[in-house]
Amino acid sequence: MEFQQEEAAKDRDLVEAVNREAGELIRLLRCSQAPDQVLATATEHIQAAMKSLAPYLRQGEGWSTISIASDTPGLGWLEDDLTRCMPYSPVSGTCNPVAPPIRMWRDGDEVRGEVVFSPTYAGPPNSVHGGIIAAVFDELLSMANVISGNAGFTGTLSIRYQRHTPLDRPIELWAVNERTSGRKLFCRGEMRVDGQVTASAEGLFIRPATQMDS
């Protein structure tokens, strides 16, 4: 299939809307037990959508949480919407349909946020999968670094799963960069439900070396 050279969408609301709908499609597929005929019809509709998108598939290197292939707009962010920082992240990106609906914002030197996990992200009965919890902490603690002015790669991430983190209920998110030592960034975070901590995390992130470090 030939790659279309037409300009990519300028309307960000439209991009976010189609990704939200696709996330909802994933939830419906995960959570429904439809009869064969309904599944067959749904497959046809999905195939039609795939056919219209396929010509615009990007190729090449450079994929990241902030870029489509080599298109890299940089780490821009809004104080009241930190998800803007990594729009294609599989954890918080509003332009990535596999991401759960996370909101994160700056509160002084701390990051706060909220997420409701659908059963798409289920692990133990009625609870969020532990790997998903770890992924959200990775993102949350990364955001604490970003607002402190020091982005880094995850070196070590330690999670304490204190209680089951429930599905379909608002989970409060909190994180802070506690200290920085050279290139090492030390962060802490928590998930809470009704004020009670369900999981906590400690992370050591490493800022990439620059000429200033040598």
Ligand SMILES: CCCCCCCCCC(=O)SCCNC(=O)CCNC(=O)[C@H](O)C(C)(C)COP(=O)(O)OP(=O)(O)OC[C@H]1O[C@@H](n2cnc3c(N)ncnc32)[C@H](O)[C@@H]1OP(=O)(O)O
């Ligand atoms: C484009 C931006 C996009 C941002 C996306 C953010 C997404 C969210 C965060 C992530 O998911 S990042 C992905 C998961 N992490 C990785 O893939 C990192 C893989 N590891 C590496 O790339 C390197 O190992 C790393 C950059 C972390 C460190 O390599 P360096 O060569 O810069 O470090 P070096 O070996 O010089 O060590 C510097 C110090 O850090 C320590 N260190 C290095 N790696 C460590 C580690 N993994 N854990 C703990 N400490 C570590 C090391 O002991 C040393 O301590 P000392 O100065 O006290 O001697």
